[in-house]
Amino acid sequence: MSASATALALILGIVTAATALGIYAGSRRTMDLEQWTVGGRQFGLVLVWLLIAGEFYTTFTFLGACGWAYSKGAPVLYVVAYQPLGCVIGFFVLPRLWEVGRRHRLQTLADFFVVRFRSERLGALVALIGVAFLIPYLQLQLTGLGIIVEVASDHAVGRTPAMLIAFLLVAAFVSASGIRGVAWVSVLKDALMLVTVLVVGLTIPYLYFGGLAPMFTALERANPGHLVLPGSTRDLGHAWYITTVLLSAVGVPMWPHFFAANLSARSADTLRRNAMILPLYGITVPLVLFVGLAATLLLPRLGNGDLAMLALVRRTFPPWFLGVVGGAGALTAMVPAAILILSASTLFAKNLVRPMFAPQMSDAAVARLARRTVFLVTGIALLLAMHGSRTLVALLLLGYAGIAQFFPGVVLGLFWPPIRKSAVAAGLLVGIGLTAALMASGHDPWHGLNAGFAGLCANLLVTVGFSLRVPADRAGSRAA
Amino acid sequence: MKEGRSSKSLAGSMRRRGWVTVLLALLPFAGICFSVPLWDRIEPRVCGLPFNFAWLIGWMVLTPICLYGVYRSSAASERAR
Numbered sequence: 430m431s432a433s434a435t436a437l438a439l440i441l442g443i444v445t446a447a448t449a450l451g452i453y454a455g456s457r458r459t460m461d462l463e464q465w466t467v468g469g470r471q472f473g474l475v476l477v478w479l480l481i482a483g484e485f486y487t488t489f490t491f492l493g494a495c496g497w498a499y500s501k502g503a504p505v506l507y508v509v510a511y512q513p514l515g516c517v518i519g520f521f522v523l524p525r526l527w528e529v530g531r532r533h534r535l536q537t538l539a540d541f542f543v544v545r546f547r548s549e550r551l552g553a554l555v556a557l558i559g560v561a562f563l564i565p566y567l568q569l570q571l572t573g574l575g576i577i578v579e580v581a582s583d584h585a586v587g588r589t590p591a592m593l594i595a596f597l598l599v600a601a602f603v604s605a606s607g608i609r610g611v612a613w614v615s616v617l618k619d620a621l622m623l624v625t626v627l628v629v630g631l632t633i634p635y636l637y638f639g640g641l642a643p644m645f646t647a648l649e650r651a652n653p654g655h656l657v658l659p660g661s662t663r664d665l666g667h668a669w670y671i672t673t674v675l676l677s678a679v680g681v682p683m684w685p686h687f688f689a690a691n692l693s694a695r696s697a698d699t700l701r702r703n704a705m706i707l708p709l710y711g712i713t714v715p716l717v718l719f720v721g722l723a724a725t726l727l728l729p730r731l732g733n734g735d736l737a738m739l740a741l742v743r744r745t746f747p748p749w750f751l752g753v754v755g756g757a758g759a760l761t762a763m764v765p766a767a768i769l770i771l772s773a774s775t776l777f778a779k780n781l782v783r784p785m786f787a788p789q790m791s792d793a794a795v796a797r798l799a800r801r802t803v804f805l806v807t808g809i810a811l812l813l814a815m816h817g818s819r820t821l822v823a824l825l826l827l828g829y830a831g832i833a834q835f836f837p838g839v840v841l842g843l844f845w846p847p848i849r850k851s852a853v854a855a856g857l858l859v860g861i862g863l864t865a866a867l868m869a870s871g872h873d874p875w876h877g878l879n880a881g882f883a884g885l886c887a888n889l890l891v892t893v894g895f896s897l898r899v900p901a902d903r904a905g906s907r908a909a
Numbered sequence: 910m911k912e913g914r915s916s917k918s919l920a921g922s923m924r925r926r927g928w929v930t931v932l933l934a935l936l937p938f939a940g941i942c943f944s945v946p947l948w949d950r951i952e953p954r955v956c957g958l959p960f961n962f963a964w965l966i967g968w969m970v971l972t973p974i975c976l977y978g979v980y981r982s983s984a985a986s987e988r989a990r
Binding site for chain 1: 966
C-alpha cells in the first residue's frame with residue numbers, strides 16, 4: 430500500500446469507528462428536545478469536563494495555532510493567553526447562568542435573553558447573530574478536515590471532495606447522536622489527540638534540533654523578530670494582543686454551544702471546579718506551537734501555514750502514524766463541528782423560526798426541524814469553506830468578534846438590574862455593526878486595536894447608556 | 910445564621926474576603942494580558958524557552974491557583990453567613 434493510501438485508510442477507519450460509537454451512544458435514549466440539546470441535565474463532573482475540554486481543543490488549536498506559529502510568530506501567543514482568562518470569566522459567569530438556566534428550563538443562549546428580558550424578538554436577534562457567527566467556526570473545522578485529507582493523500586484527493594465527505598459524515602453523525610453521542614466520541618478524540626500532540630510536540634524538537642533550547646537558539650539566530658510581537662506581521666503588536674486577548678476571553682463563555690454544554694451539568698459547583706482546572710488543559714498548546722516554529726526552519730516554503738503540522742508529520746514519521754495523527758485531527762474537527770451544528774440548528778429552529786414564523790409549533794416539531802437544519806447549516810459552512818481563503822485562526826477571530834457582543838447583555842443581565850431590553854438590542858446592533866464595518870473596510874486592526882474589541886466597547890457604552898436613560902422614558906410612557 | 914459574633918467583625922471579614930476575591934480574579938488579567946510590554950522578550954531564557962513563552966506557560970498553572978483561592982474564600986464567606 431502506498432504511503433498515502435495507508436494514511437487515508439487509517440483516518441477513515443478512525444472516523445468510521447467514532448461515528449458508529451456516536452450513533453450507538455446517541456441511540457440509547459429517546460431523543461426529545463431536552464435530551465438532544467442538554468442531555469437531560471444529568472451529566473456528571475467527568476462527562477461535563479470532557480465535553481467542555483473537548484471544545485477547547487479543536488482544529489483551531491491543532492492546525493490553526495500551529496499555522497499561525499509558522500506564518501506569524503509571536504502573535505499566536507494570544508491563544509495561550511486567552512484560554513486561562515476565559516476560564517476566569519467563566520468561573521464567575523457560568524454558575525449564575527446555570528442557576529438561571531435550571532430555574533427557567535433554558536436550553537439555548539437565546540432562551541436566556543427571551544426569559545431575562547421578556548422579549549422573543551430579542552431572542553430571535555440573538556439567535557440570528559449566534560448562527561451567523563457559529564458558521565465561521567464551523568467553516569474552520571470543515572477546512573481543517575479538508576487540509577487533513579489533502580496532506581495525507583499528498584494532494585491526490587483535492588480539498589473539495591475531502592470536505593464533501595466530511596460534510597456527509599458530520600451531518601449523519603450529528604443527526605443521529607445529539608449531544609450525548611457527541612460527548613462519548615469526545616472521550617475518544619481527547620485521548621487520541623493528547624497522545625498525538627505529546628508524541629509529535631516532544632519528538633520533533635529533539636529529532637531535528639537536539640532539544641527545545643537548541644531549537645529556539647536556531648530560531649533566534651534565523652529570525653529573531655518572529656518570536657516577539659509583532660512577529661512576522663506589521664500590525665499585530667501589543668495593543669492588538671491586549672484587545673484580542675480580552676475580546677476572546679470575554680467571548681469564551683458566550684459561545685452558544687458552550688452554553689448548552691454547561692447547562693448539561695448537574696450543579697453550579699461542577700462548573701466552578703471545571704473552570705478551575707481547565708487552564709491546565711491548555712498545556713498542550715505550546716507543544717503545537719513548537720511544531721509550527723520548527724517548521725519555519727524545516728519547511729520554509731509552505732504556501733499555507735495551516736499545512737505546517739501535517740506536512741512536518743508527513744516528513745518525519747511513517748505513513749501509519751500520519752494516519753493516526755490525521756485521524757485524531759479529523760475527530761478534533763468532527764466533534765466540535767457536531768457541537769456547533771447542534772447549537773446553530775437548535776437556535777435556528779427554536780429561537781428564530783418558531784417565535785417569528787410558527788408560534789404554534791410543538792417541541793417535538795422544533796426538534797425535527799432542528800435535525801433537518803443540520804444539513805442546511807453544514808452546507809452553508811461547506812460552501813464558505815470551499816471558497817474561503819482566510820487562515821483558520823482568522824476564521825475563529827471572526828467568530829469571536831461577533832459572539833463576544835453577547836457579553837454586555839448576559840453579564841449585565843445577570844448582575845445589573847437597571848439594564849433594559851431596548852438597550853441590549855441597541856448595544857448588540859451597534860457592536861455588530863461597528864465590527865462589521867471595520868472588518869469589511871479592511872480596518873482590522875483599527876489603530877492597532879482589534880476591530881471586534883472596538884465594537885464591544887461601543888456595545889457596552891450603548892447598553893449601559895441607554896439603560897440609564899430609559900427610566901425617564903418609562904415614566905413618560907406610563908403617564909401616556 | 911451564626912450567633913455569638915459581633916456583626917461588625919463579621920461584615921469586616923466578609924468585606925476583606927470580597928477584596929481578596931476581586932484581587933485574585935484580576936491577577937491573571939494583569940499578569941497575562943495588560944503587562945505584555947514588560948515580558949514580551951526572548952531573554953532571559955527559561956528551560957530553553959524564550960521568556961514570553963515561559964511566562965505564559967507559567968500563568969497556565971498560576972491561574973488555577975488564583976481561582977482556587979477565589980473558590981476557597983467565597984466558600985468561606987458562604988459558611989460565615
